[in-house]
Amino acid sequence: MKIDHKKVIKVGMAEWKLIESPNTIRTSGLGSCVGVVVYDQWRKKAVLAHIMLPDSTMARHKQINRAKFADTAIEDVVAVLLTKGCSIQNMKAKIAGGAQMFSFSSANDIMKIGPRNAEAVKNILRKYHIPVTAEDIGGNKGRTIEFDPEFSTLHIRTVNQGEAVI
Amino acid sequence: MLAGGEETIVAATFLRITGEAPGSIFLILQKEEAEELSYYLTGKKVDIAEGTFDELAGSALQELGNILAGSYLSALSDFTSINMQPSVPSLAVDMAGAVMSSGLIEISQAGDYAIVIDTIMEENEGNLSSAATGQFFLFPDPDAFIKIFEALGVELP
Numbered sequence: 001m002k003i004d005h006k007k008v009i010k011v012g013m014a015e016w017k018l019i020e021s022p023n024t025i026r027t028s029g030l031g032s033c034v035g036v037v038v039y040d041q042w043r044k045k046a047v048l049a050h051i052m053l054p055d056s057t058m059a060r061h062k063q064i065n066r067a068k069f070a071d072t073a074i075e076d077v078v079a080v081l082l083t084k085g086c087s088i089q090n091m092k093a094k095i096a097g098g099a100q101m102f103s104f105s106s107a108n109d110i111m112k113i114g115p116r117n118a119e120a121v122k123n124i125l126r127k128y129h130i131p132v133t134a135e136d137i138g139g140n141k142g143r144t145i146e147f148d149p150e151f152s153t154l155h156i157r158t159v160n161q162g163e164a165v166i
Numbered sequence: 167m168l169a170g171g172e173e174t175i176v177a178a179t180f181l182r183i184t185g186e187a188p189g190s191i192f193l194i195l196q197k198e199e200a201e202e203l204s205y206y207l208t209g210k211k212v213d214i215a216e217g218t219f220d221e222l223a224g225s226a227l228q229e230l231g232n233i234l235a236g237s238y239l240s241a242l243s244d245f246t247s248i249n250m251q252p253s254v255p256s257l258a259v260d261m262a263g264a265v266m267s268s269g270l271i272e273i274s275q276a277g278d279y280a281i282v283i284d285t286i287m288e289e290n291e292g293n294l295s296s297a298a299t300g301q302f303f304l305f306p307d308p309d310a311f312i313k314i315f316e317a318l319g320v321e322l323p
């Protein structure tokens with residue numbers, strides 16, 4: 001009998017981590033941030049990135065945390081999966097988050113960061129020809145997500161709508 | 167831990183500050199505190215974790231946030247002699263991590279650190295069962311730090 005020692009690896013804000021089955025990976029309290037899972041269903045490996053901003057050119061300093069921005073984070077995520085033997089043809093993505101937690105009548109760019117994050121993530125994935133197989137984005141709800149590379153499932157928990165699997 | 171943990175349900179009132187030292191203010195009420203306060207104000211028992219909770223309760227919580235944040239801001243403004251105006255408040259009931267991260271977005275463009283001014287309120291009358299009702303978080307925008315520090319007489323390197 002095979003005994004699995006499952007661990008849940010946690011990813012913080014502006015961070016990404018690589019895991020493989022039987023472990024699962026999760027990030028909590030996604031608001032306007034976007035959780036991007038890039039996975040290889042055959043090798044059962046996945047990276048979850050918790051992205052805060054759409055574009056690294058928004059940074060005011062040269063020294064940046066690359067995991068914070070959609071463009072630099074996804075570049076690094078793809079690179080690390082390649083070094084682990086995954087090919088880009090087998091990579092797929094699932095994304096969640098990008099909500100607008102507060103609504104204001106005034107049109108402030110910062111307040112629309114959620115939808116902008118989601119848009120940026122999709123554009124960059126398209127650039128790498130990585131298909132998005134499932135998504136749960138937008139709205140005004142916070143999300144906690146957990147990905148299981150064994151079944152390529154993304155579990156999404158919200159305060160009001162319980163749990164969903166995509 | 168941010169306001170009791172990333173997944174803790176909180177009622178957050180959010181205001182943008184405009185003026186000489188722009189930034190964001192959050193008034194965070196834990197679920198029980200928010201429910202107790204809204205009961206105190208409206209006489210109705212509500213469960214704020216339910217998506218469609220009472221409109222009046224929501225409005226009361228928002229107004230409460232407006233008054234408290236307003237007086238907090240005018241005290242800070244008097245103390246520092248910096249002109250600050252609050253925006254119209256917006257209320258969200260959700261996971262603490264999800265609501266607070268919205269306030270970190272502006273700061274996160276400049277660096278990976280934020281200064282949080284955490285304030286705990288207490289009331290003496292004893293009408294409410296919890297001693298500490300609510301926490302304030304003030305997130306000054308990157309350039310506003312310098313203004314506030316200068317006004318407070320903090321020497322910057």
